[in-house]
Amino acid sequence: MNRLQRLAWRVQRVVAKAPPAVFFLRGHPRSGTNWVGALLNLHPKICCKGEFHLDGIRQTVRRIQAQTWHVVGREPVRSILDQCVDDMVRRCLHAVADKPGATILGDRTPHTLPGDGEAMVEGAPFILAVRDGRDVVVSWRYHLLRQSETVIRATVPPPMQERFLADAARFRAEPGFYASHPDRLLAHEEWVRHAAQRWSNWVLHDRGVTQRAERGELPAKVLEVRYERLHADVEAGRRRMYEFLGLEADEAGPVSERSRTTAGFGREDAGSFYRHGEVGDWKTYATEDARRWFKESAGQALVDLEYEKDLNW
Amino acid sequence: MAALEQRGTRARPVEVGAAPRAGALGESHVVHTDGRDVRLFFLCGHPKSGTNWVGALLNLHPGVVCRGEFRFEALRNAYDALERHWWHVASEAPVKAEAERCFRETVARLMIAAMRAHNPAASWVGDRTPRALAAYIPGAPQVYVLRDPRDVLVSWTFQELREGGPNIGAGPLAAATAPLRGAFAADPAIFREHPERLLSCEAWVRFAARRYARHVGGDLEFIARAGGGEIDAPLHIVRYERLHADIDGERSALYRFFGLDPAGAAAPTRGTRTLPGFETEDPASFFRKGQPADWRRYFTDDAKRWFKAETGDLLARLEYETGTDW
Numbered sequence: 346m347n348r349l350q351r352l353a354w355r356v357q358r359v360v361a362k363a364p365p366a367v368f369f370l371r372g373h374p375r376s377g378t379n380w381v382g383a384l385l386n387l388h389p390k391i392c393c394k395g396e397f398h399l400d401g402i403r404q405t406v407r408r409i410q411a412q413t414w415h416v417v418g419r420e421p422v423r424s425i426l427d428q429c430v431d432d433m434v435r436r437c438l439h440a441v442a443d444k445p446g447a448t449i450l451g452d453r454t455p456h457t458l459p460g461d462g463e464a465m466v467e468g469a470p471f472i473l474a475v476r477d478g479r480d481v482v483v484s485w486r487y488h489l490l491r492q493s494e495t496v497i498r499a500t501v502p503p504p505m506q507e508r509f510l511a512d513a514a515r516f517r518a519e520p521g522f523y524a525s526h527p528d529r530l531l532a533h534e535e536w537v538r539h540a541a542q543r544w545s546n547w548v549l550h551d552r553g554v555t556q557r558a559e560r561g562e563l564p565a566k567v568l569e570v571r572y573e574r575l576h577a578d579v580e581a582g583r584r585r586m587y588e589f590l591g592l593e594a595d596e597a598g599p600v601s602e603r604s605r606t607t608a609g610f611g612r613e614d615a616g617s618f619y620r621h622g623e624v625g626d627w628k629t630y631a632t633e634d635a636r637r638w639f640k641e642s643a644g645q646a647l648v649d650l651e652y653e654k655d656l657n658w
Numbered sequence: 659m660a661a662l663e664q665r666g667t668r669a670r671p672v673e674v675g676a677a678p679r680a681g682a683l684g685e686s687h688v689v690h691t692d693g694r695d696v697r698l699f700f701l702c703g704h705p706k707s708g709t710n711w712v713g714a715l716l717n718l719h720p721g722v723v724c725r726g727e728f729r730f731e732a733l734r735n736a737y738d739a740l741e742r743h744w745w746h747v748a749s750e751a752p753v754k755a756e757a758e759r760c761f762r763e764t765v766a767r768l769m770i771a772a773m774r775a776h777n778p779a780a781s782w783v784g785d786r787t788p789r790a791l792a793a794y795i796p797g798a799p800q801v802y803v804l805r806d807p808r809d810v811l812v813s814w815t816f817q818e819l820r821e822g823g824p825n826i827g828a829g830p831l832a833a834a835t836a837p838l839r840g841a842f843a844a845d846p847a848i849f850r851e852h853p854e855r856l857l858s859c860e861a862w863v864r865f866a867a868r869r870y871a872r873h874v875g876g877d878l879e880f881i882a883r884a885g886g887g888e889i890d891a892p893l894h895i896v897r898y899e900r901l902h903a904d905i906d907g908e909r910s911a912l913y914r915f916f917g918l919d920p921a922g923a924a925a926p927t928r929g930t931r932t933l934p935g936f937e938t939e940d941p942a943s944f945f946r947k948g949q950p951a952d953w954r955r956y957f958t959d960d961a962k963r964w965f966k967a968e969t970g971d972l973l974a975r976l977e978y979e980t981g982t983d984w
Contacts, residue, residue: 405736433760440756
């Protein structure tokens, strides 16, 4: 959107005298948040962008507000700080909004739900993408293998970095390596356990928040979107999302390969951010060892999220 | 006047009638609100350097309201993290620019809120936080409180013992400081009779000295850059010891730094905790003693050696000593 369009959009908002509504799209990395965001953007009244990573500001604000012996922990400063955070979120979202007709702005950031269920913008709902942890680990592994050394060092814990970097170098030299040696993709035990544990902690936290919200114990409004169900029926899944945001689902444009909104990506491309997008892809790569490491680190989370009935898989 | 203070005050002084044009919140330290201009400032220094005392002295003037702590440094770090990675949208304009405007406006809005709540007639509103110097609002004056680091260490040690503080109550120093904490818990007055025990934990003395050196070392760099005009931050340095020795002279200079008439300020009193020191020593109180050179009672030869090893020539750079032979 050029400056004139952005100005026109802001003027439109001022005339309407109502700030656009805001929502948050959350989920573990590689759970389909990009796909869900793209589906949401098919609706002319939604503009969903990312990644903002604004949650860190909210966490800091809550931490300093808890120090009630400081001026920032007491009224009136405390409440004004909350207003400032609310304004900041809206303004940062507006800054990159590029759809003049949009009335709902979304922040797509792979992050957990807030533990207290309070959105950074009061009353703003959450759409939560959830995916089978085994597919997440496979997708995450491929994603990281494609990254630069800087990114790998920023995201992989230090004790695992050297081996991960060696694997990444091999992958760069031979992108088809794991297609011909699928048993090697998840051979890095320490990393597989770390990734599975991280996914487990993440989804169990989000599940706890969602359940407490459903019982009315937390203020969060959460729509959980399962990657697998969305994959099986994109139309029904996206209709649910539009209606959750109070919009007419029929106004949305059609899914297409061009907008990367169809289920899956047609053919597998190991070197792409949009690699495969399939359900159950993990079975190609799961050796007996990898299964055992995953079960020991995240087996119960799979059961709790009803991806498996028990640990006998 | 000592060289350090001269470096600080070389930056643009604030003068009544010569203030920059008032702008929107966060654009400048002059904020137009409620039909008039209000100016923002920051009061900083290492913890236990006397920032509370200087803040209380500033509040004796009807033109000033100085409150603490706003913890803007924590907020600043959180905003900086927004652009930590290239895949964050805030790593590029326009979100980066908008987030920066939001940060500055947040600082201004919170300080103005504190002014309205505590002294709506004030023309200056300040944030008193014991933190490193940083320029959060362009042009905003900074008052920096400096105290002999050896006295800071003594005062800090008492505070940590009293509060089971974050540095010795838990973490890697907890085990090493356990005997010290146990002794203080059994008898808070124990160091009157055994002053040599206060700084007997090498791990703690080295940790605290190292941390002080890092904090104040960064502040000295800021002072040099502000003095050279590289940072737009008029700076006034208050030495704890000089304030103790000449409270009227030093606080008059402080008010004048803000372009205020010192005659308009109320007199220091015990009730406002604005007189130098406290009538009696109370090791269990936040306001324990407030005396310069108290360190001489507590620094053993070992403590001196550990302190010197961690701080190098810092005492000389701060002009508290001429060398390391003390």
